[in-house]
Amino acid sequence: MEFAAFAERVERLEAEPADLETTAIVADLLVAAGDDLETATRFLLGRTYPAHDDRTLDVGPASCREAIARAAGPNVTADDVEARLAERGEIGAVAADFDFGGQRGLSAFGDGSDPLSIAEVDDTLRELAAAAGEGSESRKVDALFGLFNRCDPAEARTLARLVLGEMRIGVGEGTVRDAVAEAFLAAVDDESDGSEEAAVDDESDGSEEAAVDDESDGSEEAAVDDESDENGDANRASDGAYAAVERALQVTNDYGRVARLAREEGMEGLDAERIRIGRPVQAMLAQAGSAADAVESFGEVAVEAKFDGARVQVHYAPGPDGFGPRLYSRNMDDVTDALPEIVEFVADRVDVPVVLDGEIVAVDDDGSPLPFQEVLRRFRRKHDVDRMREAVTCRIHAFDCLLAGGDSDGGGEDGDGAPDDLLREPLRARHDRLVDVLPEAAADLRVVDDVEAVERIESAALEEGHEGVMLKDPTSAYTPGDRGRDWLKRKPDVETLDAVVVGAEWGEGRRAELFGTFLLAVRDGDGYEPIGKVATGLTDEELADLTERLEPHVVAESGTELRIRPEVVLEVGYEEIQTSPTYGSGYALRFPRFVGVREDKSAEDVDALERVARLAENGAGPADDASLDSR
Numbered sequence: 326m327e328f329a330a331f332a333e334r335v336e337r338l339e340a341e342p343a344d345l346e347t348t349a350i351v352a353d354l355l356v357a358a359g360d361d362l363e364t365a366t367r368f369l370l371g372r373t374y375p376a377h378d379d380r381t382l383d384v385g386p387a388s389c390r391e392a393i394a395r396a397a398g399p400n401v402t403a404d405d406v407e408a409r410l411a412e413r414g415e416i417g418a419v420a421a422d423f424d425f426g427g428q429r430g431l432s433a434f435g436d437g438s439d440p441l442s443i444a445e446v447d448d449t450l451r452e453l454a455a456a457a458g459e460g461s462e463s464r465k466v467d468a469l470f471g472l473f474n475r476c477d478p479a480e481a482r483t484l485a486r487l488v489l490g491e492m493r494i495g496v497g498e499g500t501v502r503d504a505v506a507e508a509f510l511a512a513v514d515d516e517s518d519g520s521e522e523a524a525v526d527d528e529s530d531g532s533e534e535a536a537v538d539d540e541s542d543g544s545e546e547a548a549v550d551d552e553s554d555e556n557g558d559a560n561r562a563s564d565g566a567y568a569a570v571e572r573a574l575q576v577t578n579d580y581g582r583v584a585r586l587a588r589e590e591g592m593e594g595l596d597a598e599r600i601r602i603g604r605p606v607q608a609m610l611a612q613a614g615s616a617a618d619a620v621e622s623f624g625e626v627a628v629e630a631k632f633d634g635a636r637v638q639v640h641y642a643p644g645p646d647g648f649g650p651r652l653y654s655r656n657m658d659d660v661t662d663a664l665p666e667i668v669e670f671v672a673d674r675v676d677v678p679v680v681l682d683g684e685i686v687a688v689d690d691d692g693s694p695l696p697f698q699e700v701l702r703r704f705r706r707k708h709d710v711d712r713m714r715e716a717v718t719c720r721i722h723a724f725d726c727l728l729a730g731g732d733s734d735g736g737g738e739d740g741d742g743a744p745d746d747l748l749r750e751p752l753r754a755r756h757d758r759l760v761d762v763l764p765e766a767a768a769d770l771r772v773v774d775d776v777e778a779v780e781r782i783e784s785a786a787l788e789e790g791h792e793g794v795m796l797k798d799p800t801s802a803y804t805p806g807d808r809g810r811d812w813l814k815r816k817p818d819v820e821t822l823d824a825v826v827v828g829a830e831w832g833e834g835r836r837a838e839l840f841g842t843f844l845l846a847v848r849d850g851d852g853y854e855p856i857g858k859v860a861t862g863l864t865d866e867e868l869a870d871l872t873e874r875l876e877p878h879v880v881a882e883s884g885t886e887l888r889i890r891p892e893v894v895l896e897v898g899y900e901e902i903q904t905s906p907t908y909g910s911g912y913a914l915r916f917p918r919f920v921g922v923r924e925d926k927s928a929e930d931v932d933a934l935e936r937v938a939r940l941a942e943n944g945a946g947p948a949d950d951a952s953l954d955s956r
């Protein structure tokens with residue numbers, strides 16, 4: 326697929342406000358992508374690599390501006406591009422403003438007809454991502470310049486946004502998921518209905534339930550498409566098809582792969598996808614809930630301590646041709662090197678292939694848990710790992726088992742020789758396997774059926790220094806990435822908010838070299854809306870650290886104010902949440918205060934506006950937020 330054709334559709338998507346049309350345009354793009362389906366699907370989401378792969382392009386806004394300036398010709402400097410950015414507010418618009426077309430005429434074939442393909446863009450971006458060491462930054466700028474040099478305005482807009490991972494076209498993961506189902510599975514038989522949206526393989530003919538591929542036309546046996554166009558439901562796939570795409574995405578975390586499987590192997594290919602060692606899945610998440618909620622909804626409740634640490638997924642296949650152990654964070658970043666004692670602990674004890682889910686906690690000399698901030702001193706550390714290992718001791722509490730080779734020969738229990746994918750097994754069975762494979766770290770899971778019993782376990786957990794309890798449905802499957810009602814969390818502490826920094830202001834006086842005030846935003850659909858500014862609760866050291874973290878993400882600066890790409894997540898406390906016209910969210914935090922950086926979270930994980938609305942409604946204060954269900 327030519328990059329120009331991709332960019333043209335991206336422009337249509339940006340111009341299209343209606344969701345239904347958006348899905349149809351995306352579906353059409355996926356069909357048109359041909360051999361480049363995987364790349365096109367990832368590019369739509371602003372990605373070069375699948376979500377489970379933690380490689381990044383690592384191109385900062387400054388390098389992107391430099392490449393644009395060079396492609397724009399000798400009279401344009403990176404400062405000019407920056408000035409234009411301050412006016413236009415967005416890198417895509419800036420890139421489209423410059424006329425690279427003149428350069429294009431001079432490029433390779435001299436006749437202006439050297440169209441970029443999306444495969445070429447993908448190859449170049451991957452090469453650029455792999456560049457490391459001395460001079461790599463300038464090699465990246467060279468490679469980007471080479472691409473911009475061949476772009477028309479629409480291509481330049483798309484390329485600039487892609488490089489910085491900000492597509493801004495209103496296409497979220499849900500849209501791509503629906504579009505995959507509609508592009509490649511819309512014609513699959515939905516056995517649940519005998520309605521007019523009949524299937525391609527419907528044998529009947531001559532009836533009103535005519536098949537999609539019915540050759541007849543202009544007759545009453547109209548095709549499904551025509552029928553459904555009228556009610557705005559063109560190409561809707563069956564519920565089963567959407568569910569199959571969703572599940573395959575949960576298991577693979579790779580939209581490109583899932584799109585290709587849907588096209589080439591249909592529902593069967595999607596259903597055959599399994600969790601794989603070395604390919605992390607998203608963590609299953611919890612909502613807030615009370616003991617009474619849990620007893621009422623589950624009957625029997627599986628109760629565990631809520632460990633106050635950082636989430637980790639362990640992938641390990643023992644043996645000479647094995648894998649790992651490798652450890653992945655909640656965002657599927659590889660954090661193995663930061664936690665050597667956990668790697669040793671697992672390697673010494675586990676003798677079958679496994680994928681485990683758990684929490685890393687910092688402990689004191691007696692083995693009692695330390696506050697969460699202590700773990701973060703270890704979690705993503707790249708330097709001084711040995712020194713920090715001495716300073717902060719970590720251990721793992723495993724609470725789930727997603728894959729295991731169960732019997733002594735390392736094969737699965739079903740005798741097919743392969744480890745078992747346990748995602749669809751009930752929690753109780755998964756926990757049994759966990760106890761089999763790593764009893765030393767398996768969380769204590771107790772199944773009870775009354776509120777008092779839950780409360781007794783909760784008191785004991787708090788007494789031991791844990792954060793609260795998790796209440797789980799013992800019959801539930803493991804649904805990666807899902808924040809459903811199968812897992813409820815209960816903790817007595819005052820609730821804080823996790824918000825992403827979208828702006829900052831330079832400090833004053835002694836702190837003039839540092840950022841001093843941070844504009845925070847919460848999630849609203851696919852975007853972010855501001856909710857307040859935090860300037861208190863920070864030490865000079867923390868300000869310096871935040872300045873260093875945020876500087877690479879500055880996208881525009883005017884006077885003392887900076888606009889910042891949503892990347893860095895802060896945990897903030899507050900006294901109250903009020904409705905307010907000051908911020909786009911419609912709410913404002915009263916007396917916001919900095920609690921810490923949530924290194925384990927990315928912008929997508931911050932709190933949603935719905936949760937803010939509920940907190941505001943319930944009033945702040947110690948949150949027994951049993952009624953909050955949006956977390």
Ligand SMILES: Nc1ncnc2c1ncn2[C@@H]1O[C@H](COP(=O)(O)OP(=O)(O)OP(=O)(O)O)[C@@H](O)[C@H]1O
Pocket residue numbers: 608609610611612629630631632633634635636684724768795814956
């Ligand atoms: N026994 C346990 N089972 C599942 N998750 C646990 C357990 N103990 C601790 N946790 C942690 O609690 C988290 C579940 O809470 P939630 O899904 O709301 O994540 P969160 O937004 O990080 O919440 P919080 O800030 O309250 O930890 C999990 O992501 C995990 O890191």
